[in-house]
Structures are given as structure tokens and as C-alpha cells.
Amino acid sequence: MKENGKALHRHDISDNLWEKIKDLLPGAAGKQGRMAHDNQRFINAVSWIIRTGVPDRDLPPEYGNWKNTHRRFCRWRDRDVWQTIAAEVIGEVDTQWLMIDATYSKVHADGCGAIGGNQGIGRGF
Numbered sequence: 001m002k003e004n005g006k007a008l009h010r011h012d013i014s015d016n017l018w019e020k021i022k023d024l025l026p027g028a029a030g031k032q033g034r035m036a037h038d039n040q041r042f043i044n045a046v047s048w049i050i051r052t053g054v055p056d057r058d059l060p061p062e063y064g065n066w067k068n069t070h071r072r073f074c075r076w077r078d079r080d081v082w083q084t085i086a087a088e089v090i091g092e093v094d095t096q097w098l099m100i101d102a103t104y105s106k107v108h109a110d111g112c113g114a115i116g117g118n119q120g121i122g123r124g125f
Contacts (some may be wrong), residue, residue: 009060011051012044021085026076038064045069 018040025039045063049056059066076082 009044009048011048013040013047017089018043021088024081024084024088026079026081042069042072046073 021043022039025043027039041063045059046069048063049059049069056066056070059069063069
């Protein structure tokens with residue numbers, strides 16, 4: 001959903017992402033069922049709810065009715081549409097540059113060899 005070529009909210013999906021997923025969605029041209037003219041607005045509404053963490057009822061009105069958005073979200077969940085979208089967006093994972101940063105690891109008292117509690121933690125052995 002754009003206004004003068006710009007997204008209405010900072011949580012709206014990018015044009016590149018929209019181009020990547022639009023043909024996977026129910027209601028697209030050439031798919032069974034009626035044509036959905038507001039798939040992008042719906043995806044932006046779901047994105048807004050997820051990114052802000054607010055209840056569905058607080059959805060801004062420009063994204064549509066919160067109850068219809070929730071109902072449609074559940075239908076897509078039940079039909080595995082969200083998994084299809086995720087698989088397309090995530091693609092194949094590149095583990096070549098996978099790293100685990102262990103510069104700070106908090107260890108339970110039992111892991112430090114302290115007897116009877118955590119009094120040994122912090123002291124040099």
C-alpha cells in the first residue's frame with residue numbers, strides 16, 4: 001500500500017519482497033477462487049501487527065478491519081500459506097559464514113564446580 005510512491009508505515013514490506021511473494025498468494029490472478037485486490041495491504045497489516053507486537057484490535061484503520069485481518073491470517077495459517085512464503089523468502093541457508101560468538105557465556109553455579117551454591121563463582125581457582 002503506497003501513497004505517492006512511498007510506504008505508509010515503516011513496517012510495510014518492500015517492493016522487492018512483494019514482487020518475490022505476490023504470485024504465491026491465494027487470490028492471485030490465474031489462481032482458483034476470486035481475485036484478491038488487497039493482498040499487499042493484508043501482508044502489510046500482518047507485518048505491522050508482528051513488528052509492533054500490539055493486539056490485533058489496535059490495527060490502524062488504513063490496513064482494514066482487524067477482525068477480517070485476523071480471520072484471513074488464520075485461514076492462511078491453516079492452508080500453510082505462511083510456510084510457503086517463508087520458504088520463498090528465506091531460500092537456501094548459506095552456512096559458510098555461520099559463527100557462534102562465545103565471548104560471554106553465563107554458566108550455572110553447578111557448572112563452575114562450586115560446592116553448596118555459587119560462592120565459588122568469581123573467585124580464581
